[in-house]
Amino acid sequence: MSTTASTAGEAGASDRAGASRRTGTFYRGDPGMWSWVLHRITGVLTFFFLFVHVLDTALVRVSPNAYDEVIETYKNPVVNLLEVALVGAVLYHALNGIRVLLVDFWSRGTQFQRPMLWTIIGVWVLVMVPGTYFMLERTVSELFGGGN
Amino acid sequence: MTAQSETLALDKPRSPRRPAARRSNFELYSWVFMRISGLALVVLVLGHLFIMNILDGGVHRLNFAFVAGRWASPFWQFWDLAMLWLAQLHGGNGLRTIIDDYARRDSTRFWLKMLLYVSMVLILFVGTLVIFTFDPDIPAS
Numbered sequence: 377m378s379t380t381a382s383t384a385g386e387a388g389a390s391d392r393a394g395a396s397r398r399t400g401t402f403y404r405g406d407p408g409m410w411s412w413v414l415h416r417i418t419g420v421l422t423f424f425f426l427f428v429h430v431l432d433t434a435l436v437r438v439s440p441n442a443y444d445e446v447i448e449t450y451k452n453p454v455v456n457l458l459e460v461a462l463v464g465a466v467l468y469h470a471l472n473g474i475r476v477l478l479v480d481f482w483s484r485g486t487q488f489q490r491p492m493l494w495t496i497i498g499v500w501v502l503v504m505v506p507g508t509y510f511m512l513e514r515t516v517s518e519l520f521g522g523g524n
Numbered sequence: 525m526t527a528q529s530e531t532l533a534l535d536k537p538r539s540p541r542r543p544a545a546r547r548s549n550f551e552l553y554s555w556v557f558m559r560i561s562g563l564a565l566v567v568l569v570l571g572h573l574f575i576m577n578i579l580d581g582g583v584h585r586l587n588f589a590f591v592a593g594r595w596a597s598p599f600w601q602f603w604d605l606a607m608l609w610l611a612q613l614h615g616g617n618g619l620r621t622i623i624d625d626y627a628r629r630d631s632t633r634f635w636l637k638m639l640l641y642v643s644m645v646l647i648l649f650v651g652t653l654v655i656f657t658f659d660p661d662i663p664a665s
């Protein structure tokens with residue numbers, strides 16, 4: 377037990393300080409690992425949302441009023457913010473999913489996995505800035521703009 | 525991995541005949557499925573989110589009449605149906621992997637998967653039924 381732990385510790389310490397960290401033999405703690413953690417979290421989140429979402433859509437089979445009442449919650453300011461978060465999560469998952477596909481199927485995918493991570497983060501920001509604006513525009517103007 | 529090395533640790537590894545390893549290719553197919561469905565979902569889900577949240581008025585224009593207008597067209601019916609099935613199977617398969625990763629006891633794993641499969645069947649059934657039986661003239665309340 378203790379032997380294993382100390383060996384691993386030493387190996388870790390020397391490797392982390394030395395070349396193999398730079399040449400990327402360490403996965404743990406690498407941005408590549410965090411991109412996977414986020415991919416997992418956003419995937420689960422979307423799946424849970426979908427569960428609720430199909431059930432709320434099913435209210436169209438109950439009555440127009442029942443559906444309209446539930447869909448009103450989507451227009452609530454707080455829920456509106458959650459929608460931005462959901463869109464952000466799905467967008468990250470989609471972009472990172474494309475990156476995973478390129479790593480798996482493109483001959484030079486592994487070599488470029490890190491620049492591709494910075495690229496998808498860049499794309500994410502570029503899409504989310506105007507996206508957030510359009511999603512919140514009306515809510516914000518109704519809350520703070522005096523309203524018409 | 526373990527299963528494989530166990531199969532190879534035979535008494536007579538070079539004997540001309542040994543029982544074929546009874547492995548299924550399910551995990552390979554599900555790996556491929558995750559990638560193909562993911563590609564399709566990029567268009568389906570991001571398109572859906574763009575239409576619902578950003579295009580003319582976003583969520584503020586959503587109501588029964590809006591859905592009735594969309595589901596009058598077979599194109600959007602098919603879009604939603606494909607999105608329902610692919611997202612549910614893709615997400616469900618992803619969750620199956622996650623349960624395998626984190627559940628420590630066999631019984632926990634078994635029951636979590638049962639819960640997952642039941643919820644998948646429920647959602648696929650309800651979602652499909654709703655698209656196929658949608659009635660724009662249903663009474664208001």
Ligand code: HEM
Binds near residue numbers: 577650651
């Ligand atoms: C806040 C974001 C979202 C809004 C406002 C929204 C809105 C809607 C609306 C109004 C419908 C009714 C059918 C139609 O008009 O096409 C619908 C159906 C559907 N949505 Fe979304 N959606 C959102 C996010 C998502 C996401 C992230 C997914 C996928 C993971 C998704 C999957 C579906 C599916 C599968 C259906 C069909 C449901 C059925 O078969 O009964 N939606 N959505």
Ligand code: HEM
Binds near residue numbers: 466473558612617619
């Ligand atoms: C929008 C397009 C999407 C793309 C391109 C995509 C891509 C992928 C890929 C390639 C994987 C496999 C990752 C791996 O094997 O390491 C994956 C996993 C997963 N996806 Fe998606 N996906 C998309 C949408 C969705 C949706 C709508 C959901 C939820 C309903 C979802 C839930 C999941 C889950 C739960 C996993 C498992 C994560 C894990 O094992 O760590 N994905 N996705």
